[in-house]
Amino acid sequence: MELKNDLLLRVARGEAVERPPVWLMRQAGRILPQYRAVREKLSGFKELVETPELAAEVTIQPVDELDVDAAIIFSDILVIPEAMGLDYEMVEKRGPLFPRTIRSESDIEKLVDGETAASRLGYVYDALELARKNLGGRVPLIGFSGAPWTLLAYMVEGSGSKTFSKAKRLLYTEPALAHRLLEKITQTIIAYLREKARYGADLIQLFDSWGGILSPALYREFSTPYLQQICSSIPEVPVTVFAKGAWFALEDIARMDCQVIGLDWNISAEEGRSRVGGQKVLQGNLDPCFLYAGPSQIRRAVREMLEAFGGRHIANLGHGVYPDTPLEGVKAFVQAVKDYRYK
Amino acid sequence: MELKNDLLLRVARGEAVERPPVWLMRQAGRILPQYRAVREKLSGFKELVETPELAAEVTIQPVDELDVDAAIIFSDILVIPEAMGLDYEMVEKRGPLFPRTIRSESDIEKLVDGETAASRLGYVYDALELARKNLGGRVPLIGFSGAPWTLLAYMVEGSGSKTFSKAKRLLYTEPALAHRLLEKITQTIIAYLREKARYGADLIQLFDSWGGILSPALYREFSTPYLQQICSSIPEVPVTVFAKGAWFALEDIARMDCQVIGLDWNISAEEGRSRVGGQKVLQGNLDPCFLYAGPSQIRRAVREMLEAFGGRHIANLGHGVYPDTPLEGVKAFVQAVKDYRYK
DSSP states (O other): OOOSOOHHHHHHTTOOOSSOOBOOTTOSSTTSHHHHHHHTTSSOHHHHHHOHHHHHHHHHHHHHHHOOSOEEOOOOTTHHHHHTTOOOEEETTTEEEOSSOOOSHHHHHHOOOHHHHHGGGHHHHHHHHHHHHHHTTSSOEEEEEEOHHHHHHHHHHSBOOSSOHHHHHHHHHOHHHHHHHHHHHHHHHHHHHHHHHHTTOSEEEEEETTGGGSOHHHHHHHTHHHHHHHHHHOTTSOEEEEETTOGGGHHHHHTSSOSEEEOOTTSOHHHHHHHHOTTSEEEEEEOGGGGGSOHHHHHHHHHHHHHHHOSSEEEEESSOOOTTOOHHHHHHHHHHHHHOOOO | OOOSOOHHHHHHTTOOOSSOOBOOTTOSSTTSHHHHHHHTTSSOHHHHHHOHHHHHHHHHHHHHHHOOSOEEOOOOTTHHHHHHTOOOEEETTTEEEOSSOOOSHHHHHHOOOHHHHHGGGHHHHHHHHHHHHHHTTSSOEEEEEEOHHHHHHHHHHSBOOSSOHHHHHHHHHOHHHHHHHHHHHHHHHHHHHHHHHHTTOSEEEEEETTGGGSOHHHHHHHTHHHHHHHHHHOTTSOEEEEETTOGGGHHHHHTSSOSEEEOOTTSOHHHHHHHHOSSSEEEEEEOGGGGGSOHHHHHHHHHHHHHHHOSSEEEEESSOOOTTOOHHHHHHHHHHHHHOOOO
8 A cells, every 4th residue: 555644754754854754652542632542441451452443543642643654553561471471460650561571491481482473463463454554644653562682671571670680680690591582582572563564554663772771791682692693684664773872882783784773862863973973864853741831832842852853854753652741732843843944 | 007018008199009909899797797787787778878886897998808998888878868958768679769859949959968968967977986996907998979969869769660761861861950969969978078088988989870871972071070160179199980880981981070980890900091091000800790609710800800900909809799699709819919019
């Protein structure tokens, strides 16, 4: 299907454009009244993730309501551990919880991986296919996955954590086991993302949400090689790598076979560009809390950001939009980008 | 009183030494069986903080048990908000909780500040005086305070938080109020730290524990000037600034009237030194999770760290030691530093 608005893809391919495309991480979510209306009829978050008609519906809501330049499939990074055999619950106001975690070599050996695991995620591919059909080519559709280290962190820790010290303990004390687990996760992600591309994802984003709790040396050993392996294995579509907090790894990420690199709000556009070099497109990086400010402040901040990046840029926040962000702040953000023109 | 071991102070003053001094953030705490024995007889954490005899006792325990080169007074950064009029509770396994938070200008105006607030913290000065006496000059005694931004974050948010979005919302929407609050906190910290120096603190450390959730621009506006003001106001003793996660502010911190700059484990020694320049001493920065590894791995990691810093360095972790760290790991860390000699 021909895309009516392919700005995101043109920028990801390195073409010059008149303004940056704009979308928001977590744009399909609680900031939208339409989303909350769908969500409150359901038993829980996972029902929404696992019901293709509903996942497709909330995927398209921000395109209707916010007029963003991309949709991102509504899903969860933890569908991969689940497909590998590690069920989880999403506990209201607490986050994910895995009743069983990975503690030993036999736990790892029991995990299903690769295409077998990916084939259990038919509901994601169905949602993608349906969202793509219902979008009717209005904007590109982004697919995503958690990065191997971030998924390992949940599978070993069993929940969110300030320190993820159980997961890091595994890296320090049982590095061979950690690599074995990362390898199985990586093979599953690759099979999953190739299916996503086949079912209509126009671009893939990898979220290394817990990259920032690793030291540079640990990141280089336990995250970089697996991210690189994934980037090299999905040549069908452009890939974005977003490693939150892992500013120290940007030079290594810049050498991967990816097209776009996400930045959080801790790093200035200037420093991001200088670490990454000119070959990649950058995505980000307004502080999500800025959207609590008034519209004129937001417009000014957006202009400053766009001028600082100067081009080869996809406008976004530096993290997912916070659920309590006022809708008017989100709209001011999107509109300010759409009103901008490169000189 | 003449110090028998003044290695920490000689390094902080810029003198050449034969090996780096070593201590650990949170060394007086749950890692020590002696601490747990004291703690379990009490009603709660705050009773320990507020009882000078006990606070002094647990301050000295790591000097006895771990043979570290410094003691740090056992206390809490939140004694300052409390002295200003904002009581808090320490909820077991959850962390601090403020039943009332700062929400308006009148909340700020009601706060006590400066010497009046600092004069309410007699129990801290008593603990310091007693710890110093009982140490008998064995090692220097470190005093500390939270940094203004970090204390504001708790006073507005009311508890720990992943995002501190309420506190950051104040910075974006009511910057004048935020500055007014920061000014009152800063005046209190200065009065408090001057008392601490008078009662026997040999060095002061400022903890900007939530520095890393600010953007570079916010940090420069709402943290840097207040840290600088404090550094310039306690000429009696050397000052360490430790802004966790705020790697982007290191150049600005290097311009403050401080002697030592703490680094977390996200930044390599090389990059830390290059950002800070040669004028300051660096402190840190082994990943606390490394102490879960075996003694020989720890020894190797310590040697690598000391060689990477190369001098003008105080050996420490990149964050407080985690409560479940095995004592043997902590001891291997300390011993490895003490066995090292600069070439």
